[in-house]
Amino acid sequence: MTSSTIAQALDRLGYGVYLIGVKTPHKMNAMTAAWVTQVSSRPPLVLVAIGKTHYTSELIAEAGAFSVNVLRSDQYELARRCGFGSGRQTDRLAGVEVAFKTTGAPVLTECAAYLDCKVVERLEAGDHHLFIGEVVEGSDTGAPAMVYRSADFF
Ligand SMILES: Cc1cc2nc3c(=O)[nH]c(=O)nc-3n(C[C@H](O)[C@H](O)[C@H](O)COP(=O)(O)O)c2cc1C
Numbered sequence: 001m002t003s004s005t006i007a008q009a010l011d012r013l014g015y016g017v018y019l020i021g022v023k024t025p026h027k028m029n030a031m032t033a034a035w036v037t038q039v040s041s042r043p044p045l046v047l048v049a050i051g052k053t054h055y056t057s058e059l060i061a062e063a064g065a066f067s068v069n070v071l072r073s074d075q076y077e078l079a080r081r082c083g084f085g086s087g088r089q090t091d092r093l094a095g096v097e098v099a100f101k102t103t104g105a106p107v108l109t110e111c112a113a114y115l116d117c118k119v120v121e122r123l124e125a126g127d128h129h130l131f132i133g134e135v136v137e138g139s140d141t142g143a144p145a146m147v148y149r150s151a152d153f154f
Helices: 003-010 055-063 074-083
Strands: 019-024 028-033 036-040 043-052 065-071 098-102 107-109 113-125 128-140
Touching: 019 043, 019 055, 019 107, 028 055, 028 107, 028 113, 028 128, 036 128, 043 065, 043 098, 043 113, 055 113, 055 128, 065 107, 107 113
Parallel strands: none
Antiparallel strands: 019 028, 019 065, 036 043, 043 128, 065 113, 098 107, 113 128
């Protein structure tokens, strides 16, 4: 079994495409993520896997909160903008309308649905940090959501 065979099989797992929003007193950022899943219903908990070297990981650790914005199927350019390079030196949310809900994490005014999350646990898994967030607020527009296909991005 080669690592490329494993990678090909892993690519068959299904994901959506999300923007993870975060805000500290000195910086606001958004990062595209596919590795997002619900892990409890009572209380409602979601898990996001964020690369340890990603700026977003530092920011979530500092803020103690994040938002999960479910991208609409027509928001591909925004997914690309927030999915490559780093937000450390740039303002990825320039020109994007955001609102602030319970936790203060930025929520996209235009998206299919959002979850506003308070970090309750941070774990390590290989090269990623796993942030588990309790969903303290959320809303759904009913708009069609983007489905992750690696060939659309990589
Ligand atoms: C479609 C797509 C899905 C992605 N999913 C994840 C993910 O689940 N976790 C992750 O750490 N990075 C993921 N990335 C990569 C990050 O979005 C990318 O490295 C980003 O530029 C990091 O930004 P930051 O350094 O400002 O945090 C994904 C990228 C794309 C295009």
